[in-house]
Every structure is written in structure tokens, then in C-alpha cells.
Amino acid sequence: MLYDRIAPLLPRVQKPARYTGGEVNMVVKDPAKMDVRFAFCFADTYEVGMSHLGMKILYHILNKEEKVYCERVFAPWVDMEALMRENGIPLFSLETFSPVREFDLVGFTLQYEMSYTNVLNMLELAGIPKLAAERGEEEPLVVAGGPCAFNPEPLCDFIDLFMVGDGEEQILDLVRQYDAFRKQGATKEQFLLHMAGRQGFYIPRFYRDSYDEAGGFLALTPTRPEAPATILKAFVPDMDAADYPDRFIVPFTETVFDRVSLEIARGCTRGCRFCQAGMLYRPQRERSLETLKRQAAALIASTGYEEISLSALSTGDYSCLPELVRGLMEQHKKDRVSVSLPSLRIDSVLGETLEETRQVKKTSLTFAPEAGSQRLRDVINKGVQEEQLLDNVSDAFAKGWNGVKLYFMIGLPTETEEDLLGIPALAKKVTERYFAVPKEQRQRGLRVTCSASSFVPKPFTPFQWEPQNSLQQLMDKQRFLREHFRIRGVEFNWHEPHLSFLEAAFARGDRRLGKVLLRAQELGCRFDGWNDCFRFDLWMQAFADCGLSCESYAYKRFDLDAPLPWDHIDCGVSKAFLRREWEKAQRAELSPDCRLHCHGCGIQAKFGKGVCPVAHAR
């Protein structure tokens, strides 16, 4: 067994429990008795992957099938990777220490662009040919899903099948069809042709890309009659009916999010113009109070976790948040379980819920104004008023909070120096609100943390046509901000713009980037999202070796009428709507929240009238 060869390496690596599984609630089955073995791969470390809710959901759904065994695979950290290569140990699953190569389906969840090299590296470690074209019938089928599957083009050389959209029903469809086809003795090609016609599945090998003389993207054309011109995302209309795990694996070792998380809603009604998730997961669908309380009870009992967190793109918008928080507290008072609310929006029902969270757990407050000035916030449709934010902050300080985190983006379309200056100015006002609270009433030790990340234009947003700021511009802006951020009680953090630069290229990339990716991984790039592993120089070399430039992708301004490399994917939101939103952005004109006004984003035209609960409720 592979374990006997892995164990001797473990004393030589950091955090060996990353590689040994065996946790409470891990699913145990006999691989020999299975019809389909699915290796669920997360292209990052164990701690990151085990914090990911989507993986927990799909692990549960797949393993409910009696004859399917879904096992987890993570990227080994660099110390372990070196030992595995040295000792010829292939990438393995945590459940049974089986080589990934032995699985039927190898599935990656694509959470962020900068994990793509890890996908290739993991295939290499598994001993599976990285290029789909080089894999034979005996090799596993390599599939991928997750948010980045909405623009899958840069990965098309490596992936046999993409799953676009909500995964709950789709992943079952995949394994069942796979099982049926294999039992009939079908070839990979026959199976993929069949899948090409099913909603949400994209089979890149049945399409050909073309470019004009200047290298601009022209079209992606189906090469087989079975392949549809556009692929509509998979969609789960009713969250109460959607399956949710009643048990989570409880890691031994600490992970990023180590608690019960309840997905209270999917989608968002805000319509922020930079936000890809807000567009991809339309319409907003909530789970009911009863469902959530039932799920919480089951999960607390099966895991022994001491904390419940509520997860959604905009937690504060959940329609009966105070009742939910109160209900969960009531239900779990005797278990000494705390309830925490991450990603609070500044204009949510914060006032009412503040009291409750405070009673249970005092986490620091998070606000994401995103831009420093009202004008720019209007451009990005972050309909947030400064006074409102400050009043909420005052309220929180008066109630004993002393930590506030503020998130901003730099490099947003139309940004000026004045907008930038608004960022430290807002931070300063926050501190003033703290000092305005009488000394005896406020908690000592004010901590205001301001983070500024670089804006990355993403497909399926109204800013999909916009160029990213140049690296030089972003660095200048950061320097400018640092100079203006000498404020007592305020810490200013900024993100590495080089990483955002690459992210921008891959987010809006086309198929040609596949060879850059391959070259970068050959040169040794992986764990690009980790500061100590990120090698910008190697990335630039990879681009140069392939005769392409990162700039031409990241800085590209697409013509509004030009074909886009992701046009064949249909996330339900129409291009006409995105364009209207782009035009409004140019005029700094707001589009009110969907709960106030339906903007006809196209989702109802795609999935039927009444499919958007928000539009329907009004």
C-alpha cells in the first residue's frame, strides 16, 4: 500500500496531518466494490481546500451514491512535493491513499486563476499526461468546475470536460452518465459527445478557436454537430430542495475556516459592477429559516464544532437575518455554540443584528466600501453612503467593538487621484468616530485595518471590456496611498499587483494561454497565490517563450461589439444587460438593488418567468 511508502517521509515535512486523512466523518468505502471512483482535487493546500464549502457539498452528494466513492486530493506543499518526486510517490487520495491515476474521474474545482499551475502540477505528480490530447482510454477523464469554469479557455488543452454552474445536480448527472456509458463499453469520445448536448457541460475538444491577423479573438466554432454553440449554465432553482451535507469532515489540523458554515443564500441582489460572483450566481436564492436551523442542528451534532458561520455573497441581505441569528442562538445556547457573521455589508440590517453577534462572539467588523469616493462607488454600483457606514461604525464602537476592517480596490475604471485620497480620508473618519465615543464606554485598543487590492476586470461583469491599470500605475497608486496613510490606529495593507496582473490575463484569457500555462509550470511555477512561491520572473519568461505578452491580455480594451473568448458560455445574464450597466457606469449612474427594481438582466428570459424569487416577490 502507498501509505507504507508515504509514512517514512512524513517526519520530514511540515504539518504531516495534511497528508494522512482519517478525520472524523471521512467517508469510508471499499474501492474494489465501486462502480465509479471520483478524485476530487483542490489545487491548493489541505488547509485551504478543507475550508471550501463547495467541496464539502459535492463530497457529500457524490458519496451518497452507493456505488460511487469520492475521495479528496490536495496539492502537496513544496516540501512534500520534493520528497514525493524524489521517492517516486504519485499523487494520492487521503481516503485510501490510492494513486490518483487509478480513479475513473479526476475533478478539479477551479476557485481562482492563480491556482491553474497547481492543476497542471498535480496532474504531473499523478503521472497523468497533462495534455488532454495525450491521454488515452485507460487514463482517467479529467473534469473541472467552479467559478473559473465560466471562462475555461486557458485550461482547454488540459481538461476533457467542464461543468458550468451549480454543481449539485450536475455532478450526479456526470457520474451516472459516465457509469452508464462505461457499462456499455463506450469510448471517451462517445461519452463526451453525449455529454456535449447536456446542460452545463462544455467539452472543449469539440470547438475550434480562430483569430484575426492582429491576433484578436474572432470566434469559437463547434466542430461537431453534437456540440452546441452556447453552453447554458446548470442551475438549481430551489435551495431548500438542494442537497446539503449533514456532516462535515472535521480536520485534525487547523484550517482557514474550521467551523460549521451554512450557505444561507446563493447569488446577490446588489449588482456591483466589478463583482463576477454577483453576476454568475443570479438570481439570488435563499434557504428558508427552517431548513437552515435543521442543517445547523445536524452539523453541530455530527461535528462538535463550536461555531456556526453564515455564508453568502452578502450575508446581511438575508431577508430574515435577525430571526435566523436569534433562532440559531436559541437552538444552540445549551451547546455553547457561537454564531458569527462574516462579510457584513455596511447597509445591511447591521444595527439590529449587532446586539446578537456581540452576545455570542465578537469578531471584527468588516466593511467593503471598495472605493474611496461617492462618485466612484456610484460608478461601480456599490450603493453605499458614507454617512451610513460611519453611523454603523459609531454604533459598533459604542457597543464595544474595537476592530474594523475596510476593504478597497484600486485601479477601478475612471479612478482619479481624488478617489484615491478618499480611501485614507474614510479611514480617518472611522477613527474619529471611535474617539468620539466616551472613553469609559468604548473598548480600548482601536484597530482599523485597510486593505487595497488591485482591480481585475472579469468576464460576465459590466467591466469585462475594460483594461486593467498598468503595473506601473498600480504601483504608483499604492505608493501614493502609503504616503497618505500615516493615521493613528490604522494599518494599511496592500496586495502584490504582479499577481493581479497575471490574474487579469488568465481571467479574460483565450485558448492560446494554455501553452503559457504549460510553460510556466515546466519552469517551476506553482502555488502562485503564495508569496513565498510566486515567481513573476518565470511567468514573464513563460510568456516570452510562447511569443505572447501578458500586457496584451491584461491591458486589453475589448470593443463593445467584439466577440469575447467566453461568449459561448451562457451564465444567464445577457450581454445587452452588461452593456447597459457599462454605459451607466460611464455616467456614474446607479442601478438600484434587485429587491427594489428589476433591471431585466436576462436570467428570467433564460430560465423562465418566476425563476427569480426577487423579481417575483415584488
Add this chain to the structure above:
Amino acid sequence: MRMLAEFQKTDRCIWFSHLDLQRTMQRALRRAQLPIAYSQGFNPHAELSFASALPVGVSSLCEILDVRLDGELAPEAFVQAMNGVLPRGLRICAARLVEDRFPAPMAKMAQAGYEALAFGADLRQAARDFLASQRFEVEKPSKGKVRQLDIRPMVQALDVELQGEDSRLTLLVTCTNADNLKPELLLEALCPGGRFQVTRTRLLAQGGAPLFAWTEA
């Protein structure tokens, strides 16, 4: 009242740390829904301690958990409930109910016994040399630096038996709160670069006496 429990840490469970063990036990106690005393405050946790921290990678047949109760609980019920919720590799073998003022096992710790297999190495001569020496300095990495440590006085017994190609070692070493000789340090000194499999077999008080009796006298 407190519950003292002897448990094994084996199998895949040898790879997580002492801190992880604490977290794992906390959560197991919650799942088992036993009448455990919890601390006050925003992050209430069970008041528990262990006799001694076990190094990562070492199995044990004799770890001791000490947890304070706030209600009636029979030792048998504790063992059964906990074994129902613990992962494979953690297993309670015995439990005893004691008064609050019963001395903490941790405070009585003096020595620990280990059995180790050194694969493909005959360590009989190395062991004889070690025992014959007055001082035996090894390099011990601590907080980023390496310091010299004389481990000879910390080894009370060292016995080697050849088993085919491998050596089977039986050790008795100092293991108090302040001084805890990790067997790895000694094994590495006897057989640099060797491959070992180590199991903790005994936790002992001063003079090799048992920490306490598992049944009341």
C-alpha cells in the same frame, strides 16, 4: 469530579500535533454530549489536560486525558460514549472518576517508556557505547537555533534486541513538564538518518511508580 482516561493514539492519528489533539478531544467531548465543565467567556471550552505531550509521528498505548465534569458520569459510560465519537486511531481504554483535589497526572510525570524499531540497523554496539559514556551531546534545534544538549542523564534504560534485520529498542527516558527527551533525539544519535517506528508504552511517576491506580484501592 474529574475523569481520568487512558487512551491510545495510533494509526493515522499519530500525525497530528498535541494542539490538534486538544482540539480533537474538545470536539469529541461536544459530540458525545457528556456533562463536562466548560470555561466561561466568549469561547467556552472543556477544561481538559493531558499527562504529557506526545511527539508527532509517535504512537502511544498509554496517553492520559484529564477532564473536569459538572455532573454525574460513570467511567464505563464515558468510555462508551467517547469511543462512539472518536476517529479511528484514538481509543479510550480505561477511565476512572476522581475527586477534584486528586493530583493532576501531569504534575506527577517523571519518565516515559518507549518501544522503537530501527529498520535495517544493528544498534547493539551503539547502545553499549551510549550507556558506557558519561556525557552524550546531541544537537537540538530550538527556536531557530541549534543548541548542544547532554542527553545521557535523561536516559534511564536502553535495551536493544536484534530482530532479523532490525533492532528493537526499549527505552526509559526523562519525561517531566520541564524536561522531556524526545525519543527521536536519542534514536537519531544512535543511528543517524535511520528509519524508526516508535510507540510510547508507559507513563511513570518518580522512581518508576505508576502515576496512579486505574481502580480505586
